[in-house]
């Protein structure tokens with residue numbers, strides 16, 4: 001029951017806008033919505049019945065469907081062959097007992113309950129009358145203008161604990177509430193405008209599901225072939241999934257008698273047997289992500305496609321395996337069209353150069369050709385494409401994440417001298433599926449997976465497996481760190497450290513100063529005194545980064561921190577030139593000669609970190625100033641706090657533009673990479689000190705904005 005209630009979409013025709021309810025629901029269910037409630041106070045029963053019939057077809061059994069209040073509409077729609085699971089009743093709607101009598105014992109019946117008295121009334125009913133309660137509102141919401149006072153997370157938790165049936169949280173629920181509501185005992189979260197009004201309901205639904213899943217290791221299913229030598233196929237997939245923090249499962253499509261020198265024989269069990277494997281897993285386990293590898297023939301491909309339409313997990317990666325590194329074919333030539341059809345079920349495709357050529361239907365000779373082909377394939381399939389440049393004879397090994405509108409992110413790094421590249425594609429695609437299912441967006445997932453893959457490639461030679469192209473060393477990172485880490489540190493910094501600042505970032509977003517800055521109502525004096533403090537902060541911040549440069553272990557890091565120190569000074573001078581001079585009308589007393597208590601506390605934290613002489617701790621302490629600022633600046637500038645921030649006449653437009661500057665985002669990425677690298681080689685105790693320095697600095701960031 002609970003799994004079915006976990007992501008609950010309540011329709012709102014107005015919020016769905018031009019896209020309409022049906023398409024919004026179709027997309028959201030494809031992204032992982034588990035139950036849909038048709039709620040339309042203005043429709044007649046007949047109109048509701050029509051909508052239910054259409055929704056039932058659009059949902060196609062991949063989610064449950066209930067209607068708000070309209071008992072008759074359920075019966076009319078059911079009479080027309082629609083699958084309608086039940087009703088949700090408000091306190092003032094039809095009596096739940098009548099609904100149960102009318103719809104039968106198997107119907108799903110929910111009731112709105114906002115007070116202990118409402119819950120007592122449920123307790124007094126015969127067991128099984130009500131299946132779940134909708135408890136809210138959690139936050140003030142415009143969707144339900146006449147709502148009772150907002151409960152907040154704690155208010156919800158108290159009612160959920162007192163409820164005799166599973167409680168779904170509803171009303172003003174946003175993506176950042178999901179983890180807390182789950183931990184507060186919710187059986188699911190009901191979302192209205194956050195999904196109905198979403199730019200991309202499928203992606204947004206996926207984000208909600210990932211938040212709902214939280215930190216438990218994602219369950220990742222590999223649908224691929226067996227490579228007896230253990231370096232590619234499902235063997236590589238299981239190792240890659242585990243090394244990246246997931247729980248791996250496999251449905252085997254083909255058995256290959258293979259080693260590092262090539263494929264001697266292939267046995268392909270029946271497609272029915274593959275379907276039996278897939279159903280055995282899906283009937284028992286909630287699958288978070290699927291990675292698809294070798295498929296062998298068109299029959300197998302069709303079987304996987306059919307299964308995917310009924311079991312759409314939140315993440316699907318398709319590695320279009322056609323030819324092994326050894327040159328042996330792993331897919332019948334006549335199955336290439338079927339493979340292209342399957343690609344439309346995927347979120348991400350990971351073709352190497354020859355696979356790009358087949359999927360695009362034209363030769364790919366250069367990296368430029370690869371990017372063009374990737375964009376064509378993305379446009380045709382609706383999936384993102386990771387074009388892999390591993391086979392290029394470059395000194396670089398580039399990869400590029402490409403969408404229908406072109407390159408989203410490009411990744412280059414020097415080629416690693418090794419012959420052990422057997423299974424690299426399989427391993428990378430499995431790592432990507434796991435990273436995405438753990439909550440990273442695709443650019444982060446590619447970054448993190450590549451980092452892990454490179455570490456595994458660098459250590460591959462040490463395995464000395466086989467005389468051909470050997471396998472990579474999937475657990476090199478763990479072995480190197482004495483097996484203490486449970487997953488590549490890269491994931492820790494980019495996911496766990498970032499997630500640990502979620503409440504600080506939420507607080508900053510809600511600060512009156514930020515709100516007024518965003519909508520331009522901030523009094524000029526207050527803004528200028530903030531800038532005055534920022535200028536004083538930057539001068540000292542520059543000294544701290546100069547110290548990081550002095551302590552840096554490599555020339556590249558030394559140059560980066562020195563450059564950042566220079567950038568801070570340039571920033572300070574810029575603030576003076578643009579805002580803090582008598583010509584801008586600043587009065588003398590506004591321009592405080594001394595840092596405030598807040599600025600001093602922040603700077604003392606950084607100076608203390610510098611004083612330790614521990615480079616890793618110091619750069620962890622300075623990281624929030626890059627990361628939180630970039631994140632906030634980009635969102636302010638993107639209009640997340642109201643379109644006003646994009647208005648060129650906005651009184652603080654030039655200041656807002658500073659922090660949306662791509663150069664600042666690139667510096668932030670580099671800073672994150674250096675902190676990640678330092679954490680990767682740190683022992684547990686030092687990593688703790690690093691994370692603490694990072695977290696305390698994030699708290700100081702919040703205080704700095706809390707003017």
Ligand SMILES: Nc1ncnc2c1ncn2[C@@H]1O[C@H](COP(=O)(O)OP(=O)(O)O)[C@@H](O)[C@H]1O
Nearest residue numbers: 352388389390391397399415416421424425426
């Ligand atoms: N020698 C190498 N040095 C660095 N990265 C490599 C190397 N070989 C492969 N890779 C990485 O592994 C990824 C997949 O390898 P590739 O051989 O292109 O795919 P496939 O195994 O599917 O043919 C590449 O995109 C690249 O990121």
Ligand SMILES: Cc1ncc(COP(=O)(O)O)c(N)n1
Nearest residue numbers: 225232233324325423424425
């Ligand atoms: C069963 C199986 N599946 C996939 C591959 C691709 O391996 P590579 O990543 O080396 O191209 C393989 N060699 N064997």
Ligand SMILES: [Mg+2]
Nearest residue numbers: 321352425426
């Ligand atoms: Mg491959």
